[in-house]
Amino acid sequence: MTLIILCLVAAHFFAFNVGASGSAATMGIVYGARVIKKKRIALLLSGVGGLLGALWGGEVVDTIGKGLISSDKLTIQAAAIILFVSAITLCFTNIIGIPLSTSEVTIGAIVGVGISLQQLYLRNLLEIIAFWVIIPVAAFFITFISGMLLKRLKDKFPAFLPSNKLTKLLSILLIITGLLEAFAAGMNNVANAIGPLVGADVLNKNIGLLTGGIFIALGSLLLGGKVLETNGKKISYLSLSDGIVISGTSGLLVLGASIFGIPLPMTQVTTSAIVGVGATKDWKGIWKNKVIHQIAKVWISSPMISLVIAFCLTEIFLQSNFYTVVIITSGILATLILTNFGKGTFEKRQKTQRSLEEEF
Template identity: 50%
Template sequence: MVWTSIAFIIAFFFAMNIGASGTAASMGSAYGADAIKSKRLAMVLVALAAFLGAVLGGGEVVKTIGEGIIPSNLLSIKLVVLILAGATLTLFIANILGIPLSTSEVTVGSIVGAGIAFKSLYLNNLLVIVLFWVLVPIVSFLITFLLGKIISRAEKRWVTLTKNGKWKKWLAVLLVIGGCLEAFSAGMNNVANAVGPLVGAGMISTTKGIWIGGIFVSIGAILLGGRVLETNGKKITRLSLLEGSAVSFTGGTLVIVASLFGLPIPLTQVTTCGILGVGASQKGFGIWQKSVIQRILKVWLISPLASLVISYILINLLVEINIYNIIIIVSTLIATVGALSLSATIRKENSTIHDDGGGI
């Protein structure tokens, strides 16, 4: 009974963090383009749209998370707790840092960690998921890059389409609708990350899990989503109303299509790559040099591996007790951190020698 209660508490806390991370980023384009100036109103609209998306179309991704990566008969209550704990911890740290992290990546990473611990993994399904993690953001970037070029020319030719033109009000409405569509797609795709393991273990029905998960995602968006909204909307690149619409409708449509096929997609990556596509069409590919972009890319790479390692360690400590595996993992982490620190020290020393005009 205690483990069951812990599983539900962690799952719903995770759902709140999903609302704060992936779902909150949905309104980034509208907020960044000043189509909606109130951060609180933006979060309320996101919450409502995400809840509707979860209730109306979240079932297929729940099946994938619950039984498509590892066999559902492995999902004991204790294992569900550890899988959710690994994913939640990774996502919570990212939210504190204000990084728009992919909830799909940390969830799948945590489930894979469990599969590796028990030597049971649907590898073909996992490879398909990872392939679409790469392809969908690239498609988003390419589409918005082309749309950005078209929009730039249109805005130069017809000034009424710009922020100060006579169509400003309707363009702002269009962009807010696009943000709501994107949040709807987030509800379809991301709520499964929190409730999928519960459903796979038979702890809750799909319908009830989606409804309750959707409520907690909405609460998380309202209470915790402000910093991620700020990062996506203001710190990557500023968008015009039409450019923001291009990002939102592109990302939302791609994720909705993926959700219908049961694919857990990193919505935040899709959205951010859409913003980057528009930015690249304006300023060239030098936008990739921005520190915030580099920071996000690094977290994207690390997040599934971090949640994989955390869940694997927890399982080896609490379920499949294997102290030798823990020693190897800890040693590898220490060696990696040490190597990175040594590399940074060497670069600093070389830079100092170069600046002083000296040598050995």
Template identity: 50%
Template sequence: MILTYIAIVVALFFAMNIGASGTAASMGAAYGAGAIKNKRLAMFLVSLAAFLGAVLGGGEVVKTIGSGIIPSNHFSVEVVVIILAGATLTLFLSNLLGIPLSTSEVTVGSIIGVGIAYQSLYTDKLSIIVSFWIIVPVLSFFITFTLGKLIEYAENRWNGLKGQGKWTKWLSVLLVVGGCLEAFSAGMNNVANAVGPLVGANILSEGNGLWLGALFVSLGAITLGGKVLETNGKKITRLSLLQGSTVSFTGGALVIIASLFGLPVPLTQVTTCGILGVGAAKDGFIMLQKGVIKQIIMVWIISPLASLVVSYFLINLFARPNTYNLFIIVSTLVATIGTIRLSQIVRKEKRATYDEGGGI
């Protein structure tokens, strides 16, 4: 019974981090474009919209997370704690760094780690999910890039569309509505990442899980979402009101469609790629060289692998103790860290040699 309560507590903490990461990013375009200047108001609106999305439309993705990747009979209380711990740890660290991270990737990665440990994965369903992790963000980029070119032409011809004069109010309203739509889609798609394992293990019913998860996602968006909102809204590229609306409506529509088919997709990647699309249309592809873009891409690649390794390690440590597997994992980790550290030392010594005028 105590382990059950621990599983629920970890899931709710995870839900708060989902609100801080994926949900808060939904209003990044509106905040960056200046449609909402008050950060607290922006976070309140996304929390409300995400709550409604989770309650009204989150059921299909919950089913996928709870029984579509690995057989539901593997979802014991102990395994649920391990899945959520692996995903939560990865997401929490990314929030401390202020990096928008896909909760879908860390959750699915954590479940895959369990499936590998038990040698039981629905590979057909998993291949579809992973392929859509690539397809949907890329589609978002090209849609917003195309629309961004049209918007650039229209704004140059009609200055009012840049948010000047009487058009400012209405374009701002349009962008805020788009941000709320995107947050609604976040609720549909991402809340399942926290409560899906609980539903799969029959710890909570689907309805109770959605209501409870929605509540804590909203709480997380308000209390922890500030850094991610700043990253998506201000550090990637500045958007006009019309450009921001394009990002929000495109991302929201794509994620809602995926949610209706029960596919957990990386909302934050969809949003960020949309911002990059309009940014590339406006400033050219040179803006893709910005350091924050490289950092986000690195976290996207590492995050599912990190949560996979963590959950696989915990399964072999607690659920199915296996000394040999633990030894391999620890040895690989030590070798990787050692190699990175050694390369840093070598580069530092080379720089010191060149600076002192020595060497060949």
């Protein structure tokens, strides 16, 4: 009973953080463009959108809860490991300042548990991974093409640019697309928090969607201020039309994936959409951005980190197999030591070469 209570607390705390980091960010363009000037109103709209979306997130919950591991293998203990690993990985990456996809971390943890238990629906997993590549790429090309078309329209009809009526219309459309993005975020991300418990038959799906949605909304409203402020400042250079294209594209793509039960890394989808718009203005410069390189690393590293940790914990607590964990840990430590040694040797060679060049 104690374990069930702890899992319920962890799941809803996870949902609270999802709301703070994910749903709040969906209104960043609206806030940054000063369409909505009051932070509290932007957070409230984000929370409402996330809550309403969560109520329709049943398909993604089924994928997280039953689409990768069968119900008889997904026990309360296994669900606890998945939630624990997801929460710890999220906390760690927040501390070191790396943006994280909760979907990738949760799927990684589920796969780690599944590998240890030797029970994993590989076909479903490969489909999800394929969508993790296809959807962000699609977001880039859609926004890139849309950005080019908008650029041509602005060049062809410059008289419409200063129109107050057009500005008001674009502002309304931007708020609508922001709400759509928040709705899609809630619909897709609520499963990361409650999916494992639903799969373990600890939590009723409909109740979980409601309570998870409420905590997503609370997280957005109470803890999303800094995220909103950061996102608003970073993307404030975007025009109203750029914001509509980005939010509309991200929201529709994630919404479509959610209908088919595909958990997606929404951060990567939105970022790819922003890069697509940015590429229309500076094609060469956008690829030199360090943020792009960082996100690419996170795409690969975040699910792998949670996979390894979940696998090791399952081997220890559910399989009582310490030898495999020792071997994996030794391999990781050896790799890190050799990598640092190689890096140090390379740096010493560079210093020696520079010294020789200075002498001659």
